[in-house]
Amino acid sequence: MEQAAHQEKSHAALSSVLWSAFLTVIKLWAGIVTGSLGIISEALHSGLDLMAAAMTFYAVKVASRPADESHPYGHEKVENLSALAETALLLVTCAWIVWEAVDRLFYNEAEITLTWWAFAVVAVSLLVDVNRSAMLRRIAKKHKSQALEADALHFTTDIWSSAVVLLGLFCIWLAHLVPAESAWHGLLERADAIAALFVAALVCSVAFGLAKRSIHALMDGGSSSLTRQVLDAMKKNAPDYPVKRIRLRDGGSRIFVELDVEAPAELHVDDAHDVAESIEGIVKHELPEADVIVHIEPARENLSNMEPDMIIHRLALRHHVRIHGFYAGHGKQAPCYFMDVEIPADWPLERGYHVVEAFRDSILHELKPEKVICRIEPDCRDMETGAIAEQVSPEEVRLKVNLILQQHRNIRKILKLDLTREANFPTLTCVCSVDASLTIRECHQIASQLENQIENALHHLGRVTVILKPSKQNRN
Numbered sequence: 001m002e003q004a005a006h007q008e009k010s011h012a013a014l015s016s017v018l019w020s021a022f023l024t025v026i027k028l029w030a031g032i033v034t035g036s037l038g039i040i041s042e043a044l045h046s047g048l049d050l051m052a053a054a055m056t057f058y059a060v061k062v063a064s065r066p067a068d069e070s071h072p073y074g075h076e077k078v079e080n081l082s083a084l085a086e087t088a089l090l091l092v093t094c095a096w097i098v099w100e101a102v103d104r105l106f107y108n109e110a111e112i113t114l115t116w117w118a119f120a121v122v123a124v125s126l127l128v129d130v131n132r133s134a135m136l137r138r139i140a141k142k143h144k145s146q147a148l149e150a151d152a153l154h155f156t157t158d159i160w161s162s163a164v165v166l167l168g169l170f171c172i173w174l175a176h177l178v179p180a181e182s183a184w185h186g187l188l189e190r191a192d193a194i195a196a197l198f199v200a201a202l203v204c205s206v207a208f209g210l211a212k213r214s215i216h217a218l219m220d221g222g223s224s225s226l227t228r229q230v231l232d233a234m235k236k237n238a239p240d241y242p243v244k245r246i247r248l249r250d251g252g253s254r255i256f257v258e259l260d261v262e263a264p265a266e267l268h269v270d271d272a273h274d275v276a277e278s279i280e281g282i283v284k285h286e287l288p289e290a291d292v293i294v295h296i297e298p299a300r301e302n303l304s305n306m307e308p309d310m311i312i313h314r315l316a317l318r319h320h321v322r323i324h325g326f327y328a329g330h331g332k333q334a335p336c337y338f339m340d341v342e343i344p345a346d347w348p349l350e351r352g353y354h355v356v357e358a359f360r361d362s363i364l365h366e367l368k369p370e371k372v373i374c375r376i377e378p379d380c381r382d383m384e385t386g387a388i389a390e391q392v393s394p395e396e397v398r399l400k401v402n403l404i405l406q407q408h409r410n411i412r413k414i415l416k417l418d419l420t421r422e423a424n425f426p427t428l429t430c431v432c433s434v435d436a437s438l439t440i441r442e443c444h445q446i447a448s449q450l451e452n453q454i455e456n457a458l459h460h461l462g463r464v465t466v467i468l469k470p471s472k473q474n475r476n
Contacts, residue, residue, distance in 0.1 A: 008139060009064070010061060010064070012136055013053065015132075016155075021050055023046045023049075023129075024043060024049070026124070027046050027121060028040070028047070030121040030122075031043045040100075046125070049158065052151065056079075056151045059079045059081070077217065077218065080217040080218050083214040086210065090204075090207035094204045097200040098200050100193075101193040101200070104193040105193045122162055123166065129162060133155040133156045136149075156206075171195075217250040221250060222250065226255065233283070234279070241261045242261070243259055243261055255287055256290070256293075257283055257290045258295070261275075261294055262296075263298070264317075265318050266314070266320075275296060276294040279294045303366060309328065315362045320355075322341070325338070327339070334368060334369050336373070337363065339375070341356050341359065341375065342377050342379035343376050343378065353376070356374050360372050398417055401458075404450065411432045412471050413432065413471065415431040417431075427465075428458075429465045434446065434471060436471060454466075
C-alpha cells in the first residue's frame with residue numbers, strides 16, 4: 001500500500017513538472033512578443049514554478065525511501081525542506097516583479113502589443129492551473145504530503161495571478177478605445193504594471209504562509225487540534241487510563257505521537273503491554289498515519305482510607321504474589337500480621353525469598369506494624385507444563401488418594417473426590433467426614449497432613465485441598 005501511495009505521489013509530481021515546463025515556454029514567448037510585463041512576470045513565475053515542481057518531484061522520491069540507520073524516523077521531512085526552498089524562489093520572483101512594476105509605473109513606460117493569442121495564452125494557463133491545482137490538492141490530502149500540498153498552493157496562486165494578468169490585458173485593450181487626453185486612458189495603460197503588483201502581493205502572501213508551516217514542521221511543531229482530538233478519544237474509549245503527557249510532532253506524511261499513560265501498578269508486564277497496544281489502536285483510529293509510542297506509568301492508589309487487609313492484598317498484586325491465611329494480631333505497640341505467600345513452585349528459594357522480602361518491606365512501609373510474618377508456600381499454577389515430571393491417569397489418582405485417606409485413623413468416610421483442571425494443572429478437592437468432637441486445631445493438622453501426603457505421592461497435582469466435615473457416626 002505504501003509503495004502504491006509513493007507511486008501516485010511521484011506521478012502527480014512528474015505531471016506538475018511537465019505542465020510547468022509547457023506553461024513557462026508559452027508565457028515567455030507571449031510576453032516577449034507583446035512586451036507585457038504582466039505576462040513576462042507570469043512567465044518567470046512559471047519558470048520558478050518549474051524549478052519548484054522539480055524540487056517537489058525529487059523530494060517526493062527521497063521521502064519514499066524507508067527509514068535507515070542514519071534516518072531512523074524516515075526521510076519525510078525532505079518535503080518540508082522542499083517547501084521551504086519553494087518559498088525562497090517565490091520571494092525572489094516577488095522582488096523582481098515589484099522592481100519592474102515600479103520602474104514602469106514611475107520611470108520608463110513600455111509599449112505593449114496586444115494580440116488575441118496573448119489573451120489565449122493567459123486563458124490556457126488559467127485552465128491548466130485550475131486542473132493541476134485540484135489534482136495536486138486531492139493527492140496531497142489523500143497521502144498527507146506537504147510537498148504536494150505546497151505545489152497545489154503554488155498553482156492556486158497562479159490561478160489568481162493569471163486572472164489578474166488577464167484583467168490587466170483587458171484594461172490595456174480598453175485604453176485603446178478611450179481618448180488619449182482622458183484620465184482613464186493613462187490609468188488603463190498602467191493596468192498591466194498594477195496587475196503585476198497584485199501578482200507579487202499574492203505570491204508574497206502565499207510564500208510567507210508556506211514558510212511558516214515548513215519551519216513549524218522542521219522544528220518538530222505539533223498541532224493543538226490533533227492533540228485535543230487524541231485526548232478526547234482517550235477520555236471516551238479509555239477513561240481508566242489517564243494521559244499524563246502527550247506530544248505530537250509533524251514528520252512529513254506521518255505524525256509521531258508519544259503518550260505517557262497511567263495504569264494500575266499491579267499489572268503484569270504482558271497485561272501492561274496489552275494496554276499499550278489497545279491505546280495505540282485508539283490513537284491510530286483517530287490518526288491513521290500516526291506512529292505511536294505509549295509509555296505506561298504505574299498509578300499509585302491512595303491507600304490511607306483502606307482497611308489493612310485490603311492494603312496488603314493491593315500490595316500483593318503490585319509484587320505479583322498471592323496470599324491466603326491472612327491474620328491480624330495485636331502486638332505490644334502496633335498490630336502484627338501473619339499470612340501465607342504463594343510463590344511459583346519451581347522457583348529457586350533465593351529468588352522467592354527476595355520477592356517475599358520486598359513484599360514484606362512494602363507492608364512495613366505502608367502500615368508500620370510491629371512485625372510481619374510471611375510463610376512461603378508453593379503456587380503450582382504458575383509452573384510450566386514441561387516442569388511436570390510425572391503424568392498420572394485420573395483413575396490412578398483416585399486409587400492413590402483413596403488409599404491415603406482410608407489409612408488415616410481419623411477419617412470416617414470419604415464423601416467426595418473432585419479432580420479438575422485449573423489452567424494446565426490438575427487440582428484435587430477431597431471432602432471427608434471426621435469425629436465432630438475434634439477441635440479446629442486438630443482438624444487443621446489432619447487436613448495439612450493429608451494434603452502433604454497426597455502432594456508427595458502425586459507431584460503433578462497443582463493444588464490439593466482437604467475439607468473436613470463433622471460426623472457423629474462411629475467408624476466401622
